[in-house]
Amino acid sequence: MTVLADILTILLNGLQQGAIYVLLAVGLSIILGTLKFVNFAHGALYLIGAYLGLFITGQVPLSNGQLADWGIEAYGIGLGFTAALVLVPIIVFIIGILMERFVARSFYDRPDTDQILVTFGLAVIVQELLRALLGGSSQPFPQPGWASGPISLPIIGNFPRWRLGVIAITAVLVIGVYALVEYTDFGLIVQAGTLDEEMVRLLGIRLSRPYLVVFGIGAALAGVAGVVGGPLANVNPNIGTEQLVPAFLTVVIGGVGKIEGAVVAGLMLGTLQVALIQTGYAAWSQVGIYALAAVILLVRPQGLLGSEVDVA
Amino acid sequence: MTLLDVEAIDGYYGESHIIQDLSLSVDDGEITALLGRNGAGKTSTLRCISGATPPDVRSGRIRFDGVDITDEPPEDIAVRGISLVPEERRVFSDLTVAENLHLADTVRNKANTLGRDLDFRDDGMSTSDIYEYFPRLDERRTQKAGTLSGGEQQMLAIARALHQSTDLLMLDEPYEGLAPQIIEAVENAIRRISEAGTTILLVEQNAVAAMKIADRCYVLDRGQVVFEGPAEELQADQETRDKYLGV
DSSP: OOHHHHHHHHHHHHHHHHHHHHHHHHHHHHHHHHHOOOOTTHHHHHHHHHHHHHHHHSOEEOOSSHHHHTTOOEEOOOOOHHHHHHHHHHHHHHHHHHHIIIIIGGGTTSOHHHHHHHHHHHHHHHHHHHHHHHOSOOBOOOOOGGGOSEEEETTTEEEEHHHHHHHHHHHHHHHHHHHHHHHSHHHHHHHHHHHOHHHHHHTTOOOHHHHHHHHHHHHHHHHHHHHHHGGGSOBOTTHHHHHHHHHHHHHHHHOTTOHHHHHHHHHHHHHHHHHHHHTTOGGGHHHHHHHHHHHHHHHOTTOSSOOGGGGO | OEEEEEEEEEEEETTEEEEEEEEEEEETTOEEEEEOSTTSSHHHHHHHHHTOSSSEEEEEEEEETTEEOTTOOHHHHHHHTEEEEOTTOOOOTTSBHHHHHHHHHHHHHTTTTTTOOOOOSSOOOOHHHHHHHOHHHHHTTTSBGGGSOHHHHHHHHHHHHHHSOOSEEEEESTTTTOOHHHHHHHHHHHHHHHHTTOEEEEEESOHHHHHHHOSEEEEEETTEEEEEEEHHHHHHOHHHIIIIIOO
16 A cells, blocks of 8 residues: 555545535534524434434344334334435435424524523433334444445555445535525525524515425435445444534534535544544544644634624 | 504513604605604614514504504515615625525515415516616625625615515615715615605604605604604704704
């Protein structure tokens, strides 16, 4: 292996690791920027996405948990990975809409601390419910057949095909959301609502419907992150909470409400983390991303691409 | 004919009683000015009419074109034909001039998908008419609103309001922070809008400038009406002017 190959491998792995952060952070960021809602249950949507993905993809044997105690030996409908990739975002979109209507909406006018408490509580409920029903053990998430195994790349050599898949799926989705926000009337209303909600309403525009859709899209992205991220590691009830903190870091580093910001910040964090792990400093990888976050926020409190009004 | 009828409203910011038993009426086609010192309740009155909260209107009625709008949300009141050019303009700084104007179109285009039966009395001024009215905005269509000068932002805020379906245009301190020759340009714009048939409710601290163009004036003090009458009457009433306006 040459030094160049090492560097390229780190960059590509960083891109893949960052892609998961980006998927989570884009949704979190537009929800925070537009609805001013702090959603600590965003990780739970990732968790739901991963388990739903497992359920739709194959048959998962149950060894412990309440369902096993009731004599159920396995769960899953075995439709395959592609079906999961299509169905999970739709289902999690609906979950997001229900969450907006029945949980988030009544908390928009309440302090951030109330929003954090209620969404964090919701996240714990989801996590512990899954643990109680399905057991706490880790489940392997099979890679999709069409993207398993290595692919031979120039200079780098063999690289896991699925990791490229994650990067590609993320790119397509993020570009799609960006186009929706930048080039449609819906996006224009969302952008204006982020800047001055009351003024938008004074123009005669009803915001409840666009807000509902924003919440649904953010949730769907988190669900997709669970499905594409699942095959990269094992699935267990803790993965939602584990992803929540880096996702929030990505949002604040990138600038609240900025899709481009979430992309840049997510890729930076992912690359730094992978670089530290692959150069033998795995123990420092967590310290590294927090240190990077601290330095960036000291220099630019509004985040890399955030506008100064967003801080207030 | 009375277009807007505000009848004995009381408005509160939390527990503070900011608007007290206030009544006023605006006649179709006229320019009505709401004058008074800083903190007299002028902006709060406009907020009550537009449906913005706070303040909360706890008693009294606001009728527009005969319909009770007291408890309607701002988006419904706007669609009825009341538009507000708020204090400090509040243009969307990160959006371009054209996008700021286009927001009003989204209400018309999305009328059905928003699940509302929209019945506009008029369609608002067309984009091409607006650019003809305000050539400076035409030149700056693709520029972000935040990069415009104060006078240009004021023009954009007025244009944005006219692009809505507007029967009653409410202007909150349109001259604030503008250089004298720009004030004249805004004044001319207001005159032309009025001559074209739009009713105007103007809030202004600059009482001398406002009396010049108003038909009728109200003077507010501590949330109450202390004078109402034709502009000429207020011009001649030196006692009221000394006591409540300082001019």
